[in-house]
Amino acid sequence: MVALENERRRADRIWSVSRDIIVVLDGAGTLRSVSPSWSRILGHPPHEVVGRQLAEFVHPEDVANSRFTNSQVHCDQGLSSQENRLRTVDGSYRNIEWHTTSEDGLVYGYGRDVTDRRAFAQELNSSREQFRHLVQGVVDYAIYMIDLEGHVSSWNEGARRIKGYEPDEIIGEHFSRFYTDEDRIAGAPAQTLEIARREGRFSAEGWRVRKNGERFRASVVLDAIRDDSGRPIGFAKITRDITEKENAQRDLEATREALFQSQKMEAIGQLTGGIAHDFNNLLMAVLSSLELLAKRIPDDPTSRRLLNNAIEGAQRGATLTQRMLMFARKKELAIERIEVPALLAGMNDLVQRSIGPEWPISTSFPLKLPPVRADGNQLETALLNLIVNARDAMPSGGPIVISATREALKKSNRSSLPEGDYVRLVVRDEGLGMDAETLRRATEPFFTTKGVGKGTGLGLPMVHGMAQKLGGTFEIESKPGSGTSAILWLPVEEVEMPVSRPATVKEFRPQTSQLKVLAVDDDPLILMNTASLLEDLGHEVIEAHSGTDALSKFRAGNDIDLVITDQAMPKMTGTDLITAIFELRPEMPAIIASGYGEGIEMPRRQVVRLGKPFGQVQLAKAIDEAVGKKDLGKSHTFSAPG
Incomplete structure (x- = not known):
C-alpha cells in the first residue's frame, strides 16, 4: 500500500509540473482530464475544457487527417509523433506533437508544444530557398560547389552564362575541364584543391576555357567547406570573367600614356615655337641686313663669296626655324586639294637621283585614290624627309615602297583622329628598325640617331606638326630587324579648292609708288x-x-x-x-x-x-x-x- 501511495504521489507531481500537456480521453474522444500545462500553453482553464470533445480545439484543417480524434481513440496501438494545431484562448493556434497510449478504454496523451521549432524550421527552409534563388539568380559570377575530388555538384545561372555548360552537362564532371591544356599538364587543378584544403582558401587570376573553346580571363576564389568537426567536405568556387575589365584597364593605360605623350609633345611644341619665334626675329635682322649690304659692298669676288656664304647660312637657319614652327603647329599652311600620285610622280625622278640607285623607290596606289587636304610644298618636304630616313635606315641599299589607301574611320577607332575619311600614306623600308625607346622618342625635336652634323632631329617632328595641323596624324610602326613604316594620315578632300600657290618669279619689280x-x-x-x-x-x-x-x-x-x-x-x-x-x-x-x-x-x-x-x-x-x-x-x- 505504501509503494502504491508513493507511486500515486509521483504521478501527481509529474501531472502538475510537466511542461508537456497531459490529457485523458474516453472512448468518445471527450476530455476527461487535462494537466495544468494545458492552461499554461493554450490558456483555457481546465474546468472549461474537461467534458468537451478534443476535436473542438483542433484546427478544422487538421481534424480530417488527424488520428488523434474522437473517431480514432479506440486504436489498440499508441500514436507517435502525431501533430495537430490546437486553438488557444485568444483564437490563435499552437503546434502540438502527440504521443499516446490506451488502457482500460481510456486514452492517455502527452503533447509537446513544437510551435517555435516549426517556425524556426520554416524560416530556415525559407532562408535556404532564398539563398538558392539568390545564388541561381547571380549572372555575373559563376558560383558552384565541387566535392573533395573536384567534381561539380551544383551549378548556377552565372556559371552557365560564363562557362557555357548546362547543369546536366557539367554536374558530376571534374572542374579541371575549365582549365587550359597547359595548366592541366602543369597540374594546376590539383594544386588549387590542395592549397584550398590546406589553407582554407585559394584565389588567383588566370586563363580559363568556355565550352566552345574560347579562352577568357578569370578571377577565381575557392573556399573550403568544413563540417562541425572541422573536416573538409567540399569546396565553394566563385569565378568572375574579368576579360572586359582587363581590356578596359589596358585601354585606360594606353589612353593615359597617349595623354602623357600628347601633353609632353604639347609642352615641347610650345617651347619649340617660342624658340623658333625668337630665332625668326634674329634671322630676320641678319637676312635683311645682308640683303641690304649686298647692294652696297664693292664687287669683290672674295667679299661677295663671304656674303653669299653668310646669306646661305642664314637661309638654312630659316629653314630650321620653319621646321620648328611646323612641329609646333604655328606655321601657316597653304591648304590645297592635292592628288598624292601626281605629287609623287612629279618629284620621283628628282628624289631617285638624289638618294641613289641602291634604294629603288616604288609606289602602290589604288586606281581611285581620293585627293587630300594638304600644303603641296610641305607635303613634298615631309615625303622627302621620310624617304631620306628610309634610305639612311638601309646603309647597304634596299627597296623603298610608298603606298596609300583610303580608310574610313568610325567613332570607335582607337586613334586620336575624329570620324571621317582619310588617306593612309605609308613610306616603308626594310632597314634596321627601331627599338621601343627610339620609337617613343622619334618625333621629339632635336632627337636623332644619326651622327653629329648628319641630322638636326627636326625632320620627323616637322612631319608630325604638319599632319596635326592638317587635321590628320603621323605614326611610326617599327621593330628591331623588321624595318619601319612611316604613316601619314591625311583627311580626304572631295570638294574642289582653288590653288593659291603664287607663281615663282625670278625678278620682281615693285609696282607701288612712294608711300x-x-x-x-x-x-x-x-x-x-x-x-x-x-x-x-x-x-x-x-x-x-x-x-x-x-x-x-x-x-x-x-x-x-x-x-x-x-x-x-x-x-x-x-x-x-x-x-x-x-x-x-x-x-x-x-x-x-x-x-x-x-x-x-x-x-x-x-x-x-x-x-x-x-x-x-x-x-x-x-x-x-x-x-x-x-x-x-x-x-x-x-x-x-x-
Missing part, C-alpha cells in the same frame, strides 16, 4: 631692318615700338598710306592694333608680319600676312598686294623661300 608707311615692331633690330628695307624701296617710314605707340602716331598723322606690324607684341598685338586702326580708317591697307601661322585670323578684313623671316622681294610683293587689294575678306600670305 608713307607706319612700321611697328617691339624688337628694335627687326624694326630698324624693316624700316631700312622700306626706305630702300623708296618709301617714307614712321617707326613705332609698340601697339599703343603706333596707335598714337596713326591718330596724329592723317597721311599714312600703309601699316605693317608685328603680331606678337606685349599689351597690344598686331591684330588688336589693326582692329583699332580699322575703326578709325576702315579702308587702311595693312600687313601683319609674323612667323606664327595661327592666332592672327581677321575675317572680312583687308589684311595681308607676311611670314617671317622675309626679304625685300617678299616685302614688296606684300605691299603691292595690300595697296591694290579691293575685295574684303581676301587674305594672302607671302613667305620667304625655304
Whole structure:
C-alpha cells in the first residue's frame, strides 16, 4: 500500500509540473482530464475544457487527417509523433506533437508544444530557398560547389552564362575541364584543391576555357567547406570573367600614356615655337641686313663669296626655324586639294637621283585614290624627309615602297583622329628598325640617331606638326630587324579648292609708288631692318615700338598710306592694333608680319600676312598686294623661300 501511495504521489507531481500537456480521453474522444500545462500553453482553464470533445480545439484543417480524434481513440496501438494545431484562448493556434497510449478504454496523451521549432524550421527552409534563388539568380559570377575530388555538384545561372555548360552537362564532371591544356599538364587543378584544403582558401587570376573553346580571363576564389568537426567536405568556387575589365584597364593605360605623350609633345611644341619665334626675329635682322649690304659692298669676288656664304647660312637657319614652327603647329599652311600620285610622280625622278640607285623607290596606289587636304610644298618636304630616313635606315641599299589607301574611320577607332575619311600614306623600308625607346622618342625635336652634323632631329617632328595641323596624324610602326613604316594620315578632300600657290618669279619689280608707311615692331633690330628695307624701296617710314605707340602716331598723322606690324607684341598685338586702326580708317591697307601661322585670323578684313623671316622681294610683293587689294575678306600670305 505504501509503494502504491508513493507511486500515486509521483504521478501527481509529474501531472502538475510537466511542461508537456497531459490529457485523458474516453472512448468518445471527450476530455476527461487535462494537466495544468494545458492552461499554461493554450490558456483555457481546465474546468472549461474537461467534458468537451478534443476535436473542438483542433484546427478544422487538421481534424480530417488527424488520428488523434474522437473517431480514432479506440486504436489498440499508441500514436507517435502525431501533430495537430490546437486553438488557444485568444483564437490563435499552437503546434502540438502527440504521443499516446490506451488502457482500460481510456486514452492517455502527452503533447509537446513544437510551435517555435516549426517556425524556426520554416524560416530556415525559407532562408535556404532564398539563398538558392539568390545564388541561381547571380549572372555575373559563376558560383558552384565541387566535392573533395573536384567534381561539380551544383551549378548556377552565372556559371552557365560564363562557362557555357548546362547543369546536366557539367554536374558530376571534374572542374579541371575549365582549365587550359597547359595548366592541366602543369597540374594546376590539383594544386588549387590542395592549397584550398590546406589553407582554407585559394584565389588567383588566370586563363580559363568556355565550352566552345574560347579562352577568357578569370578571377577565381575557392573556399573550403568544413563540417562541425572541422573536416573538409567540399569546396565553394566563385569565378568572375574579368576579360572586359582587363581590356578596359589596358585601354585606360594606353589612353593615359597617349595623354602623357600628347601633353609632353604639347609642352615641347610650345617651347619649340617660342624658340623658333625668337630665332625668326634674329634671322630676320641678319637676312635683311645682308640683303641690304649686298647692294652696297664693292664687287669683290672674295667679299661677295663671304656674303653669299653668310646669306646661305642664314637661309638654312630659316629653314630650321620653319621646321620648328611646323612641329609646333604655328606655321601657316597653304591648304590645297592635292592628288598624292601626281605629287609623287612629279618629284620621283628628282628624289631617285638624289638618294641613289641602291634604294629603288616604288609606289602602290589604288586606281581611285581620293585627293587630300594638304600644303603641296610641305607635303613634298615631309615625303622627302621620310624617304631620306628610309634610305639612311638601309646603309647597304634596299627597296623603298610608298603606298596609300583610303580608310574610313568610325567613332570607335582607337586613334586620336575624329570620324571621317582619310588617306593612309605609308613610306616603308626594310632597314634596321627601331627599338621601343627610339620609337617613343622619334618625333621629339632635336632627337636623332644619326651622327653629329648628319641630322638636326627636326625632320620627323616637322612631319608630325604638319599632319596635326592638317587635321590628320603621323605614326611610326617599327621593330628591331623588321624595318619601319612611316604613316601619314591625311583627311580626304572631295570638294574642289582653288590653288593659291603664287607663281615663282625670278625678278620682281615693285609696282607701288612712294608711300608713307607706319612700321611697328617691339624688337628694335627687326624694326630698324624693316624700316631700312622700306626706305630702300623708296618709301617714307614712321617707326613705332609698340601697339599703343603706333596707335598714337596713326591718330596724329592723317597721311599714312600703309601699316605693317608685328603680331606678337606685349599689351597690344598686331591684330588688336589693326582692329583699332580699322575703326578709325576702315579702308587702311595693312600687313601683319609674323612667323606664327595661327592666332592672327581677321575675317572680312583687308589684311595681308607676311611670314617671317622675309626679304625685300617678299616685302614688296606684300605691299603691292595690300595697296591694290579691293575685295574684303581676301587674305594672302607671302613667305620667304625655304
